[in-house]
Amino acid sequence: MRILLNNTNMKRIYLVRHGETEGNVKRFFQFHDTPLTELGHKGARALAERFAHIEVDTLIASSFLRAQQTAGYISEVKKLQVTTVESFHESMRPTAQRGLGLDSEECLRFRAEYRVNYWKEEWHEEGGENFFDVTKRVIEGVQYLEKCKGESIVVVSHGDFIRSLVAHLLLQKNSDVEVNKSLFTVLGLMSNAAVTEFTFEDGQWRLFTWNDHSHFAE
Amino acid sequence: MTSKKIYFVRHGETNSNLQRYVPSKDEPLNEHGLLQAEQCATRVQNIDIQKLIVSDFHRAQQTAAPIAHVKNMQMEVCPSFGEVLEPSSIYGISESEESVVEHRKNRNGNVENPEWRQEDGENFSDIFARVLASKKLLEEDSFESILVVSHSFFMMLFAAAILLGNEVPTNAWYHVASTLKISNTGITQFTFEEGVWRLVMWNDHAHFAE
Numbered sequence: 001m002r003i004l005l006n007n008t009n010m011k012r013i014y015l016v017r018h019g020e021t022e023g024n025v026k027r028f029f030q031f032h033d034t035p036l037t038e039l040g041h042k043g044a045r046a047l048a049e050r051f052a053h054i055e056v057d058t059l060i061a062s063s064f065l066r067a068q069q070t071a072g073y074i075s076e077v078k079k080l081q082v083t084t085v086e087s088f089h090e091s092m093r094p095t096a097q098r099g100l101g102l103d104s105e106e107c108l109r110f111r112a113e114y115r116v117n118y119w120k121e122e123w124h125e126e127g128g129e130n131f132f133d134v135t136k137r138v139i140e141g142v143q144y145l146e147k148c149k150g151e152s153i154v155v156v157s158h159g160d161f162i163r164s165l166v167a168h169l170l171l172q173k174n175s176d177v178e179v180n181k182s183l184f185t186v187l188g189l190m191s192n193a194a195v196t197e198f199t200f201e202d203g204q205w206r207l208f209t210w211n212d213h214s215h216f217a218e
Numbered sequence: 219m220t221s222k223k224i225y226f227v228r229h230g231e232t233n234s235n236l237q238r239y240v241p242s243k244d245e246p247l248n249e250h251g252l253l254q255a256e257q258c259a260t261r262v263q264n265i266d267i268q269k270l271i272v273s274d275f276h277r278a279q280q281t282a283a284p285i286a287h288v289k290n291m292q293m294e295v296c297p298s299f300g301e302v303l304e305p306s307s308i309y310g311i312s313e314s315e316e317s318v319v320e321h322r323k324n325r326n327g328n329v330e331n332p333e334w335r336q337e338d339g340e341n342f343s344d345i346f347a348r349v350l351a352s353k354k355l356l357e358e359d360s361f362e363s364i365l366v367v368s369h370s371f372f373m374m375l376f377a378a379a380i381l382l383g384n385e386v387p388t389n390a391w392y393h394v395a396s397t398l399k400i401s402n403t404g405i406t407q408f409t410f411e412e413g414v415w416r417l418v419m420w421n422d423h424a425h426f427a428e
Contacts, residue, residue, distance in 0.1 A: 174390040210420035
């Protein structure tokens with residue numbers, strides 16, 4: 001006898017990183033309007049096809065163009081409207097750094113400073129977010145998902161932001177700066193157009209899949 | 219130094235998974251589990267694997283057998299990757315029975331007191347030592363691509379140890395492990411490069427796109 005494992009209390013949440021962008025390829029800090037590349041469109045289309053046989057009742061995306069473009073393909077396949085939720089946008093870099101080449105000398109200096117400053121609650125530079133600012137948005141996002149009526153929810157978001165969200169849900173009350181640093185290193189960034197899946201059941205979040213990029217064995 | 223790739227596969231389905239009772243080391247795969255093991259071997263066929271490690275549990279060895287076959291390699295039995303052992307007095311007993319519920323409540327409630335032990339079951343001190351020994355063993359192995367066939371609770375604790383680093387209180391370790399979830403024959407991938415571990419993928423279960 002096969003026991004029925006489907007529990008009606010259980011929500012599934014699929015966190016998707018947008019497809020490849022110019023910024024990913026040419027390595028510069030992106031702004032909200034960086035578009036997908038041709039390969040990024042292709043990856044997003046393939047990803048949408050992977051959802052064809054999965055029940056999805058709610059489709060959410062950040063307001064950034066690359067997330068909206070990626071969600072567009074899922075929207076077509078699943079015949080679902082995209083709900084834009086501000087909380088899920090990428091961690092913001094200081095305005096002065098946007099568009100800078102990641103490997104330029106100026107930027108390397110900035111990145112070294114940023115790696116230290118990011119973890120300081122008192123650190124603020126115009127337009128930029130530190131760890132505590134991002135965590136605030138992560139908590140908003142999590143609360144949104146917990147209250148959301150959907151039972152199978154797709155959220156199209158961003159590499160840094162999803163990693164912060166995963167770290168938050170795994171650590172919960174054990175969260176502190178040092179342990180988050182360890183988690184950030186071990187997790188790295190999700191691949192473009194990859195999927196991370198959580199379940200939410202009886203008030204408990206559990207990570208079911210991290211960075212499923214499906215074609216790893218091909 | 220090159221990047222070492224380490225894959226973990228959880229064993230296929232057993233009747234104890236399906237009917238939710240406590241398995242012994244000898245619990246075999248059921249029919250569906252045997253099929254999953256075959257499918258898993260097909261999935262890993264194109265991955266470069268230089269070494270195949272398996273726990274000393276029957277269900278892990280049955281899962282590794284088709285992989286050993288398609289890759290034409292020997293399996294190396296390594297007991298440190300075995301499942302967390304529960305007292306033998308509760309083998310075969312349903313997870314909803316009082317004796318099992320009580321044992322698990324006591325064990326998990328004693329995570330800050332890792333020497334607490336019931337009968338011949340493993341305590342957290344044994345388990346954490348085993349996870350760290352397994353991690354060291356993989357770090358020191360000279361092969362660059364290793365696949366380990368192991369078990370759910372062990373893999374959750376192993377992944378939590380990697381995520382948190384070694385210097386964490388045992389209750390945080392246990393807590394993070396219990397926020398993970400895993401499928402039969404799900405594939406997990408780590409890399410280890412210049413002393414740094416990364417979790418590339420957790421529980422890719424291929425059902426996602428089917």
